Amino acid sequence: MTGEPNDLRVHRLQKLEDVRASGVDPFKAKFDRDRLVSEIDTAYNAIEPEGRTGDLVRIAGRLMALRRHGKASFAELQDKTGRVQLYLTADALGEELYDTFLNFDIGDIIGVAGEVFKTKRGQLSVAVASYDLLTKSLRPMPEKWHGLKDVETRYRQRYLDLIMNPDVKETFIKKTRTIAILRRVLDERGFLEVETPMLHSIPGGAAAKPFVTHHNALDADLYLRIAPELYLKRLIVGGLERVYEINKSFRNEGISIKHNPEFMMLEAYQAYADYNDMMDLVETLINGVVEELAGSVKITYQQKALDFTRPWRRLTMIDAIKEYTGRDVSFAMSLQDIVAVAKELQVELQPHLGKGGVITEIYEKHVEHLIEQPTFVLDYPLETSPLARKKPDSPELTERFELIIAGREVANAFSELTDPQDQHARFEAQQANKAAGDEEAHALDEDYVIALEHGLPPTGGIGIGVDRLVMLVTDSASIRDVILFPQLKAKPAEE
RNA sequence: GGGCCGUUAGCUCAUCUGGUAGAGCAUCGGACUUUUAAUCCGAGGGUGGAAGGUUCGAGUCCUUCACGGCCCA
DSSP states (O other), X not given: OTTSOOOHHHHXXXXXXXHHHTTOOSBOSOOOOOOOHHHHHHHHTTSOTTOEEEEEEEEEEEEEEEEOOTTEEXXXXXXXXXXXXXXXXXXXXXXXXXXXXXXXXXXXXXXXXXXXEEOTTOOEEEEEEEEEEEEOOOSOOOBTTTBOOOHHHHHHTHHHHHHHOHHHHHHHHHHHHHHHHHHHHHHHTTOEEOOOOSEESSOXXXXXXXXXXXXXXXXXXXXXXXXXXXXXXXXXXXTOOEEEEEEEEXXXXXXXXXXXXXXXXXXXXXXXXXXXXXXXXXXXXXXXXXXXHHSSSEEEETTXXXXXXXXXXXXXXXXXXXXXXXXXXXXXSOHXXXXXXXXXXTOOOOTTOOHHHHHHHHHHHHTGGGOOSOEEEEOXXXXXXXXXXXXXXXXXEESEEEEEETTEEEEEEEEBOOOHHHHHHHXXXXXXXXXXXXXXXXXXXXXXXXXXXXXXXXXXEEEEEHHHHHHHHHXXXXXXXXXXXXXXXXXXXXX
């Protein structure tokens, strides 16, 4: 073979043809396995070295290592639960089947049947009595020891990442469990899971730029939703009283360590409740996840200790600015004086901002990223909260909070604005901002105002960034590490 | 959008100030009946991200571009 084709894939294509020529289907329809690798480990790990069990097992998975030693060899088979060693001998299989097995490639998917035993070195193994090639692999696996590290390849070919890096698989299992826990807690509390449109005629429910698409038959532009909020509140108008949705929203903005254009959000709405109830709900939801996945309310995130012991700290935005910058701002000050503070703090300001907008900018630039422990930042300005109820005694503020953990917004909630006339006026104010250049100003949604005119009961609502929550419980530095296929620029396919 | 860093064999990485690219694993051939990053002998494998430029000579210096990472806006 020396001097023959040098491409690894050419070798494999040749092997594929050899398999076919021998009358064996290299892409089989199915294999009846009777257990998982982890079940073998659990059932037999206690046996003595060189102990035999007499139990035949049928397992299947990907061939991850092959150690050839003349007439007896070892291999490793990996299924979704782990790896087990295979032991192969020419005596047991016959020369021909033995040699055929040794000609398999790392990455091939095989099924085997054999007896469980332990080697004299104490390694639980399966002595292969028969085997089937189930899927021939035509491309090489990453290197066995260092694995797959190239970040771009890990994201673009996540399947390789999942094969090679067990902790990556564990992270995504935890993401699914997180969602299951959130569902369970809400279901137990009488919330109804619903699904609302992803395609919106008017994008609403958040301050964000939408993706635009087009419906051909209707000849109408539609927007991928930036939030499900306004539809969920329509359902509260409809008397469902407790609803939630866990699904994607889309925001046409920059990609960063904490932003992916499509992301998973939980939104829940509860009639006859306010934002204090939402604080209780979010503590319950997040602690449910943290305790179940981390086994404690104290976790480590990126070398920082986080303590989720309830109740979490509550701090108004004004007090937070005072605490983290040492500066006093208040609505009693003139806009000019507040702007002067912002300028001293090097905060860049858009010209249309009022007092509340400037205060929010100061908070976002100088405070939010410094808050590490779970903290409810309360009382957001009315100006930046067009869907939230006014605080009764402070008309410039709303009954709204964001939950900040490890410097990032994890949840956002408020007592919902139920007054349709106030809502309409807020939307109009947003249109003025839009005219002044605010690209994230909330759209005017008359249909939603009509829904409010039919009567939205007092309602508390909450949104939780599920990806960011999963980042915390999996100690992931980037949102891309908790999204199976994060957004990357398209790259021409190889070959 | 800006700054910094990266892109070399299938994978993980080397290649001091410019002198025609190396290792380990993987692959191919051979030896080996309890190995487990198996070992031993031998072999093949690179348009060094792309395109230009400087130079006698560029993976190395310069420019532009692509993709990725981190930070900032």
